[in-house]
Amino acid sequence: MDERKREVIRELGNVYEEYDKKFPAWLKKSRSLAREIYLDYEERGFPACRFGVDFDLLAYRPDIGKEHPPRRSLDELSEDMKRRAESAGQSISEHDRTGTRLQEDATTTYLSVTSKAKQTLFSRYPDGLIVEDIEDAVLGYSWIEKLWSHIYPINLDKYTAYNAGYSRGGVFVWVKQGVKVELPLQICFFVETQMYAQLPRILVIAEPHSRLHLISGCLTQSGCNAGLHGCITEIYVGEGAEVTYSMIHNFGPEFHVRPKIGAIVEKDATYIENLIIIGPCKSDQAYPTAVLRGEGAKAVIRCIILGVEQSSIDVGSAIIFSNEGTRAELISRAVATDESKIKMRGNLKSYAKRTKGHLECRGLLLSPLAQAWAYPQLRSISPEADLTHEAAIGKIADEELYYLMSRGLTENEATSMIARGFLDVETPGFPPLLRHEIDKVISTSLKRVL
Amino acid sequence: MSLLEIKGLRVTVDKREIIKGVDLNISKGEIHVLMGPNACGKTSLALAIMGYPTYKITKGELRFKDIDLRKHDITSRARLGLGMAYQSPPEVRGVKLRDILRLIAGSPPWNPTEEKEGIASRYIEKVRLSVDRFLSRDLNLGFSGGERKRSELAQLFAQRPDLMILDEPDSGVDIDSLKLIGKEIDEFQKEEGCAVLIITHHRHILQYLRPNLCHIMYDGRIVDRGDPDCLIPCIESVGYEGFIERLQVCERVKEVEKYG
Structure with missing residues (x-):
């Protein structure tokens, strides 16, 4: 020092x-x-x-x-x-x-x-x-x-x-x-x-x-x-x-x-x-973490990330299932633009019976200089735990882009619409107005970036 | 003057020639049918007209409203008045049917404070989909065969094109949906006076549409065209292979007549 x-x-x-x-x-x-x-x-x-x-x-x-x-x-x-x-x-x-x-x-x-x-x-x-x-x-x-x-x-x-x-x-x-x-x-x-x-x-x-x-x-x-x-x-x-x-x-x-x-x-x-x-x-x-301590406890953690400029973002979440019948879902969605680097992590650790967890990391790259990583992790000591994960990183499929463009949308409009949809994770119990506000923020940010 | 003019069009995908010289003219308000066996190039022709970059035009002319389409991308072709209903549209996660319908129809994005859903529900109702169930559904995600076809039509109606290309709007659709789809297309066509190019394998949907001309496509070429009422029963009785064999026989007869 x-x-x-x-x-x-x-x-x-x-x-x-x-x-x-x-x-x-x-x-x-x-x-x-x-x-x-x-x-x-x-x-x-x-x-x-x-x-x-x-x-x-x-x-x-x-x-x-x-x-x-x-x-x-x-x-x-x-x-x-x-x-x-x-x-x-x-x-x-x-x-x-x-x-x-x-x-x-x-x-x-x-x-x-x-x-x-x-x-x-x-x-x-x-x-x-x-x-x-x-x-x-x-x-x-x-x-x-x-x-x-x-x-x-x-x-x-x-x-x-x-x-x-x-x-x-x-x-x-x-x-x-x-x-x-x-x-x-x-x-x-x-x-x-x-x-x-x-x-x-x-x-x-x-x-x-x-x-x-x-x-x-x-x-x-x-x-x-x-x-x-x-x-x-x-x-x-x-x-x-x-x-x-x-x-x-x-x-x-x-x-x-x-x-x-x-x-x-x-x-x-x-x-x-x-x-x-x-x-x-x-x-x-x-790295938000939830400990499901009581029986039947439930957690949902969603990370929605829009990477802009040269941001270096490392966001993940973890769930510790420490009692029976606990359930959790971790969802990470990232759109990487400009020169941003985004790491998505997810970790489900089960130490109890009848636990159920799902983990999803999806990344969308919108710029040739952007980078994304996905690190899903599962760990269980109980044969009765049901833990699953899915991870995917890619660009927007041409097929989807052309499809929307053939309705008269420009490439940017179509890209922004798909990226917005990608980040709009259905959130039960989430006030629709707030969801709309967040959607507005994301679309403004996307408009600036694209 | 024709609305759509195609002359000697050749199209390749990944350096493989798929459309091998096609001529096609569609005038305003006309309804044309394009038929042919599987993988003969019908959808490829449609996508080449729409301007999909993977479908490269190597030769020939492609004009719409007397504008050379080759210089225009998909968006501007759509804005010129070309519209397509896909046979199997892709699933677009997160994009709501409501949002795409509003965008196509030129209304501002939906705001949850609005009481009414506005224009989007009108088009959804028009194709008899449930407004409650479909407005906020992700585009094509988990839609049944019939629902996809109807959602395609709703989008096309919102777009109000001058030429509608309908790629098998009747495949995988039950008899009730078929009737509805046929009637809706007919009604819309009459109201808007738009031209239609419909790709199909069955004549059932044509009962509702009264097409002007039928084109038979085989191996990347249009091998015959004529009155749908004559051509379609002929194909139905002998099949495409039989039809082509007969055509070839006719050609040979012509050659023999010409050169002795």
Whole structure:
């Protein structure tokens, strides 16, 4: 490790010593331990992470985020930010949403529930849904200690230790037993400071028989094209509950993105995740993992990737079947344009009887300079597990292209239509309007690319 | 002047000659039938007219509305007024029948906030497919034989071409669907006054269409043409092989008469 890195770590150490004073003792201890582990990773040059390109984390700083004044409504965002937020599934008018939480750099600038949600959800269950800053939540609820870094242990890899040691901001979402939050809750993360390392933490608790849909948009604004976004999201889906987590990334060409998303799914519960990457980035690595802990638990993880410019994307997902009768489906769809490189991974690991899993990785190459990989993996220790996979990478079949062209579509229109269809994965339970919004985003991006 | 003019057309696929000199003229509003044994080049001729790049025109003329089609790609040929219903259309995953119908008919993309499905459902209803079931189905994915033919027709109707090329719209179709398809084509043809080139193996569908001329294709050539009411029964009784043998006998008789 060179002197520069040592110096940065020392400086950060001082900053965070001060910053951490507000936290309870257990968290202070965990964070300082994580920083030590991170230092170890840097000093001993441990393998950084199983997947994705390694880069110099210390070129970015988690302590340089600007302070932002609170906003009274999302309407106060600049036109550029509004457009970008909408491109990540965020509704500026908050139409058909339960509420919004907006984080700019490390500051929460807007947190509100809609009047529609007040009339419906909150009139019935005044405390049915809690949405708070995570740094307030750890002070308010001491039991969070048991859930903190439980799915992603702080020593998992360099990036996890880095977030666990230096995180700032983030959100805590808690749905109480039996409460069904029908309208999506949107959470939006903006990086606005150049070279800023945004390291939020998200903790979601869905109590038994509750329902929740989160739409998380991770973005940057036009002027800011270099930075880091690395969040840790831990989701607990209680017995019979249903959580849908949709995450959309739209960053800049010099951004590194390292989200860690993990879920523990209890008996008869359902976890649905949609990871959508549409914007350019320098690198984006994600490996969302769901542990099906309870009997009959179910998970669906879809990764929809549009590779543009020189993005290097390494996205996969894993399911651990640890109880009987659990089922899961992993779907990855990637369209690689320009000079993008996309790796799709999928891993099904069965440790229990009567488990059923299917894994699908499909890639479409739309440019001679684009590249795609597919790595499907299956592992089972039970003869009664039924695990299957299919993987395919190719270009659009001429036959399909000519067919649409013979209806009067230009080659570009036909290509865009097929590519859009390719990325439009049927999502049961997905609000049609949101699907339409995502489709709109994808078609705009495709139009730009083609 | 003919709408479609083909003169001495030769077409190769992978350097193999498939169309070996075809002449064909279709005027506005006419209905022509193209018949011939399997693999004689009927579909190849249709795809060459549509402009599939794999079907290379090596010789001859191909004109539509007096425009040399050889300089135009598939899209612009379609926009000039050529339309084709495929015998076995490809499955296009993710592309909804609704979206393609709206695009063909020139309406803006569907928005889920719209109450009505608009123009797309009109064409689906026209070919008696269930609107609820087919609007948001992926194009041809899991369609039965008859459903494919109907969806092809719906697309063609939305396109409103000046020349419809129908490649076996009656194959693999039950008797009720056949009747419906035949009637719909006839109705549309009368309304729009478009020309039709229909490729078929059976005369049943022709009951609804009253074609003007029938062409018999054999081994990449059109070997005979004439009144469908005379030609088709003849082929049905002796088959293509028998028909060709007789033609050859006739040729020889002509030669003998000419040169003694």
